[in-house]
Amino acid sequence: MDIYLPNSAFLGNIDPFLRQMNLSEPTKLKITANKKWISVHPAVLCIIAALGLNMKPVDIGCERLEAKSKHYLKRMGLFRLLNIESDISVTEHEPAGRFIPLTKIINSEELTRFITDIIPLLHLGPEQADSIKYVVSELVRNVLEHSGSKQGAVVSAQYYRKSNTIRIGIADTGVGIKKTINNAYPAETHLEAIRLALMPGVTGTTQRIGGTDYNAGAGLFFIKSIAQVNREFFMIFSGDAMYKLLRNKPDMRRFTLHGDPFKDRHSKREDCPHWQGTVVGVDISLNSTKEFSILLDLIRDAYMKTIKERKKEEYRAPRFI
Amino acid sequence: MIDIKLMGLTGSFAENKDLAREVRLNTIIPGLEKKEEILLDFEGIEGATQSFIHALISDVLRKYGPGALDKLSFKNCNENVRKIITIVVDYMQES
Numbered sequence A: 001m002d003i004y005l006p007n008s009a010f011l012g013n014i015d016p017f018l019r020q021m022n023l024s025e026p027t028k029l030k031i032t033a034n035k036k037w038i039s040v041h042p043a044v045l046c047i048i049a050a051l052g053l054n055m056k057p058v059d060i061g062c063e064r065l066e067a068k069s070k071h072y073l074k075r076m077g078l079f080r081l082l083n084i085e086s087d088i089s090v091t092e093h094e095p096a097g098r099f100i101p102l103t104k105i106i107n108s109e110e111l112t113r114f115i116t117d118i119i120p121l122l123h124l125g126p127e128q129a130d131s132i133k134y135v136v137s138e139l140v141r142n143v144l145e146h147s148g149s150k151q152g153a154v155v156s157a158q159y160y161r162k163s164n165t166i167r168i169g170i171a172d173t174g175v176g177i178k179k180t181i182n183n184a185y186p187a188e189t190h191l192e193a194i195r196l197a198l199m200p201g202v203t204g205t206t207q208r209i210g211g212t213d214y215n216a217g218a219g220l221f222f223i224k225s226i227a228q229v230n231r232e233f234f235m236i237f238s239g240d241a242m243y244k245l246l247r248n249k250p251d252m253r254r255f256t257l258h259g260d261p262f263k264d265r266h267s268k269r270e271d272c273p274h275w276q277g278t279v280v281g282v283d284i285s286l287n288s289t290k291e292f293s294i295l296l297d298l299i300r301d302a303y304m305k306t307i308k309e310r311k312k313e314e315y316r317a318p319r320f321i
Numbered sequence B: 001m002i003d004i005k006l007m008g009l010t011g012s013f014a015e016n017k018d019l020a021r022e023v024r025l026n027t028i029i030p031g032l033e034k035k036e037e038i039l040l041d042f043e044g045i046e047g048a049t050q051s052f053i054h055a056l057i058s059d060v061l062r063k064y065g066p067g068a069l070d071k072l073s074f075k076n077c078n079e080n081v082r083k084i085i086t087i088v089v090d091y092m093q094e095s
Helices: A015-020 A042-052 A068-075 A078-082 A108-122 A126-147 A177-182 A190-198 A219-229 A289-314 B017-033 B050-064 B066-070 B079-094
Strands: A002-005 A029-033 A060-062 A099-105 A153-160 A165-172 A234-239 A241-245 A266-269 A275-285 B002-005 B038-041 B072-075
Touching: A002 A042, A015 A241, A029 A042, A042 A078, A042 A099, A042 A153, A042 A165, A042 A275, A068 A078, A078 A099, A099 A108, A099 A126, A108 A126, A108 A153, A126 A153, A126 A165, A126 A219, A126 A275, A126 A289, A126 B050, A177 A190, A177 A234, A190 A219, A190 A234, A190 A241, A219 A234, A219 A241, A219 A275, A219 A289, A219 B050, A289 B079, B002 B017, B017 B038, B017 B050, B050 B066, B050 B079, B066 B072
Parallel strands: A002 A029, A029 A060, B002 B038, B038 B072
Antiparallel strands: A099 A153, A153 A165, A165 A275, A234 A241, A234 A275, A241 A266
16 A cells, blocks of 8 residues: 655545555555655544554555655654654654644543543633534544444544644544445445435434434534534545535525535545545634534534435325225 | 432543443433433533433433423533433434
């Protein structure tokens, strides 16, 4: 497998990065990078870390990095997590740089600890923290419950001062969305499985509206909605398919959450190299996180509307013959 | 009345669905079976996920119907927690 770190790969322009990944020969990983500058979304680092965790350190090769920003990879803990050597030296600050280094989470207790720890690391106030804790908890629990990944979830986050956003990445190398959804729904493609997974009330654990006692099938819909209300990006990549929620225009009054993600302003593709597992990236603006309460009102309306539509679709009149 | 103080179990952010399920199976449902009133006290809880609240009460509503809400009270909920509880309750009654 070959991964090339470009000078820029964020959710808005992540498509070329995903398409150029060479995921063949899964027993070896070669990491190369732009010679001048590396600036990437935490989801990109999570992808590399998730791949590397499935192999021995000796099978991971990272070229000597020359980019001025190479220390970023070290600070984010890429080499530490993969247990590989690096000649990059950084002055380890007290982690006041407002980032969450790459972290592997394999069980519920680790997740609870992680959520408690991240808020002070990101220097967030209580109102801003709600959305972040919410997103991380729901995404990681999805991995722990559904992915079957032996390596659990790899998570990372970074604060960007210029845009005043927190960008969160999470990746796993589990069964992927299609296999999970196919336990209850006949999605034929990875993209269709992603579409179903984003619809409120759809879970891979049952076809029953209302879900099971443990799964409502609303986690991803809530997260996509948080990004949408914040007018930020949300990206989900599994198998050969990628769905990306595009930024909304800053006009809250004309704002609608849709149960069907294909009705939102989005881009999608089915020509990515096959990712065995799931990757999610989400950006959350701190300028508008005070709107979490408004978000919940919008979610409630969209959620109920979708449930009613689904019930209507499933309604069958008696046949009198 | 059975008074369940959730903060001591979940911390200030209620997200652990395993804990929610334990509370439901070990305390809420046995209490309802004995016709007891159940008080879910969210004092100190700053936030909760929809998944947590779903794991806590959805099966109660499915098993006992909306009438279970006559025996179930939610105390000291902040605005966001109230809204998430309302989403789950509405959803379970519609589905």
